[in-house]
Amino acid sequence: MVSIISVAKAAGVSNKTVSRVINGEPYVTEETRERVEKAIRDLGYIPNMAARLIRSSRSNTFGIITDYVSTTPYSVDIVRGIQDWANANGKTILMANTGGSSKREADIWKMFQSHRIDGVLYVTMYRRTVDPEAGDVRIPTVMINCRPQTNELFPSIEPDDYQGAQDLTRYLLDRGHRKIGYIRLNPILLGAQLRLDAFRKTAGDFGLHESDLSIRLGMEGPVGAEKNYVFAVATEMLQQKDRPTAIMSGNDEMTIQVYIAAMALGLRIPEDVSIVGFDDFRTVSLALKPELTTAALPYYDLGLEGADLLNSVVAGNKARPSNRVLRCKLVERTSVQSL
Amino acid sequence: MVSIISVAKAAGVSNKTVSRVINGEPYVTEETRERVEKAIRDLGYIPNMAARLIRSSRSNTFGIITDYVSTTPYSVDIVRGIQDWANANGKTILMANTGGSSKREADIWKMFQSHRIDGVLYVTMYRRTVDPEAGDVRIPTVMINCRPQTNELFPSIEPDDYQGAQDLTRYLLDRGHRKIGYIRLNPILLGAQLRLDAFRKTAGDFGLHESDLSIRLGMEGPVGAEKNYVFAVATEMLQQKDRPTAIMSGNDEMTIQVYIAAMALGLRIPEDVSIVGFDDFRTVSLALKPELTTAALPYYDLGLEGADLLNSVVAGNKARPSNRVLRCKLVERTSVQSL
DNA sequence: GAGTTATATGACAACGTCGACATTTTTCTA
DNA sequence: TAGAAAAATGTCGACGTTGTCATATAACTC
Structure with a gap:
């Protein structure tokens, strides 16, 4: 695999300089930057997220945990909303579904932790109360389309x-x-x-x-x-x-x-x-x-705003576990007669 | 974060021995194993996948790339099938959708590579031919519900x-x-x-x-x-x-x-x-x-078998880019009259 | 033009894990 | 019971990055 070191060698600079170019840090001459970028292109270098994570302990990854994916088919729009947000903000999405089994849910939380994800979006496919099996884990979590049953620890976002x-x-x-x-x-x-x-x-x-x-x-x-x-x-x-x-x-x-x-x-x-x-x-x-x-x-928006909310929670805005609610828009068609 | 080293210290063994216990390797006394497992439980240690990947360059992760997620709602069962397979086989799923944009598709391939995923499941929500924007990438890929337009490089699996x-x-x-x-x-x-x-x-x-x-x-x-x-x-x-x-x-x-x-x-x-x-x-x-x-x-099975097929491709069974087809089962209900 | 500051670059260690190899301990064999 | 083989454990380095700190060069100041 082509690493930062091969690039450095090809460009005739140190690996740290390559790192600077990749991360858009200041203090790199235009000329050096171009030489490095050329080497990156030539070698087809692609950064290794795992290495980056190990070093900086920030995975830039969110996990989605759902119950079922297909009970109300359009509710997958929640996922689409999340993904679009992730895409726009350079985050990666790890997705898993419990199928209703709480053993599996516990496994998924473990898996999430082992990937050192930054936060969890807890999504249900129909609106209900839930009781996350996170154990004693403390990953920032936002609930979408559901709310915590027992405690009020997690912020949530639901349709009105x-x-x-x-x-x-x-x-x-x-x-x-x-x-x-x-x-x-x-x-x-x-x-x-x-x-x-x-x-x-x-x-x-x-x-x-x-x-x-x-x-x-x-x-x-x-x-x-x-x-x-x-x-x-x-x-x-x-x-x-x-x-x-x-x-x-x-x-x-x-x-x-x-x-x-x-x-x-x-x-x-x-x-x-x-x-x-x-x-x-x-x-x-x-x-x-x-x-x-x-x-x-408002499925799509639930996803979009849920992801955004999680992002601000992760960033440390611990303000209050807010419980937001999103309007349902009336769509007028032709099945109603005025009397 | 609690690492293999803290566990080793707590159990009074070397980190390598802890590694052996975690990976179920032989040559560990029952007694040692128990001591290590206790330390793992006590400290709440969870392996760091990123570190593991860096060392062994095997991510145990598959990527799903889809076009849209919600055109034919039940087709999300494909995703469910994949996830169930992943869950049963200890793999992680990275998911992203292009929304139809090929720029975005190219970005997603890059993202997949930066996570060093082992293989890609290329899924479409309705059956069609496609032309993956993988560039000159060579990640093992299996197509689900679609087939390559131009070349026959990828195995595929479709409904009949x-x-x-x-x-x-x-x-x-x-x-x-x-x-x-x-x-x-x-x-x-x-x-x-x-x-x-x-x-x-x-x-x-x-x-x-x-x-x-x-x-x-x-x-x-x-x-x-x-x-x-x-x-x-x-x-x-x-x-x-x-x-x-x-x-x-x-x-x-x-x-x-x-x-x-x-x-x-x-x-x-x-x-x-x-x-x-x-x-x-x-x-x-x-x-x-x-x-x-x-x-x-057979959406669910497309996912399940697609994942399994990818797994064998990744494992090196390069046999032939097979194009499998799955039966559609006739479901008899009551909307037809015998004349 | 000496001294200071800003800019540009590099050397090196560390993150957590596992592979290669070394060493110690136990068990077997004749 | 010595010697060999097998089992159990340990040491150390490398994976690809980035953070810290050091150094070198360029750009100012008076």
Whole structure:
């Protein structure tokens, strides 16, 4: 392997001078710099991070630890956000997923330590509380899409499910809907309760009574193997005599079934029933016709800002373990009718 | 940081003996081993990979380089497969994505080299030909879900789109369908042509004429921003007098629109029209009612076997740059009616 | 132009680990 | 039980960098 020494020899300088050129340090003549850079190019020299780390004990590497990667497919945008940040800031990303096993999680923390990473991004693919298995380790950590269960030691960054559901509910109310159905997300998911709360509160504040709201459970059970009642529940809801004029559901995937249920009953969307989702899972929200009005989860930004937050934590801004929250943007399409 | 030396001191042995214990080398008394292990536990020692790499120039790290991470959400299962393999075999994964920029791709190759990774997994999120920007680098590389455009230097591993579409077509033919509609995937995707070819060939071999086949383009344009004709095309197809009794489409996402088009026309699935997809993108295939019969892309296994293949390449089995292909499994659900 | 300061470069050690080789201790063999 | 072989442990240096400190050269100052 071509090292700093071969370059130094080729350029006729000391290895330290080569090091200076590589790291853009001052006190190198333009002429020397050029000679060294030429040697670097000629020899195809590439710095050895391992050696650098050994010397300076700063790896410039962040670790991502996730649970599953694919439960809600678009949530991988979190990872994309992190990677884009890393790329822009010259950091390297080490990635591992636990698959839900806490033994494996412990191993991953060990692995991270053995690579002397600077910080950890603890990411979950659906919003929930977690309990990191870091042991007595003290690597700076930022939680993305989740929050610590027990202590408040780690800063976190999450989507604002409450605000998203609030906006969506207001949107329906503003358009004259007074009887609204709500099909609940799996209660395991932290977002489920928040979205429902926002819906109830917003509708209540507006003057609707509990009897105007038809609230039903759409899914339950362990993530990835849940029981799915959405189609049945939606069908039932839409067969009532005083059926809701609008249905809101826990997420966009569920709305597929709501659409199909409505259409199977001969109802037109949005003329006979308006529908809104949640997530802006575009594979679905754009495939449905009419296209789905929904609230977009800020996955990409969670990643981007999470990485940035971690960076400042690593740099020593220990200010306060802040718990940031990112807005969900309402995406208006054509699945809602004004009454 | 606690190093091998502190451990040696604590255990009252030489650092080399500690090294032996860590690496499970022979010629260490049981008694010594225990003393060293105790010291390791007490001090919380964790080996420093960087130092190890510097010494032995073997990083035990694979790099994953991808284009986009989220175009077809379930394709992230490739990454999961790779990670699971890595986890089981004590390797570390470095991950980066190009976002389609070849400048960035070149940077990533550099980054990989600077970490002295042992091999690269070149992964694309939809099947296509690629042209790695590795420059004159010679890191062992395996392609997953794609193949080299120009030369045949790299081994690759891909899904068998042809066989999947063949199985699906036969499945329809076996159930008495003689007029079949086909809505094509974006022609940019390598799978598109293969799936269509298989459909045409299989139907032809069975005795159907081109006039029995209604073949239409569903999408085109750059990935992620394609024009989408599926709904219109499906509607049109189903309004014909001698409409097809079954519709096959390029992938599962597209079938959402086929379902909706059929239902909007008052057609029942599968009584009036049978529908099959491709991919087994479960968020969709299980949400549709009736649930969708489709061919499952072996994403997870692509990752798993790709990693294993790379490992053997790294180990020096330079046999031949093999181009493996993995079967797509037909997943039978309830969207097809026997005639 | 002597003295001072800023700029430019180099020598060398150290980071943590492991490989090569040396040395000591134990076990076996005849 | 001496001698040989095997097992157990240790010494030391090298891997590729960069930090520390020293030195040399150039650029100022009065």
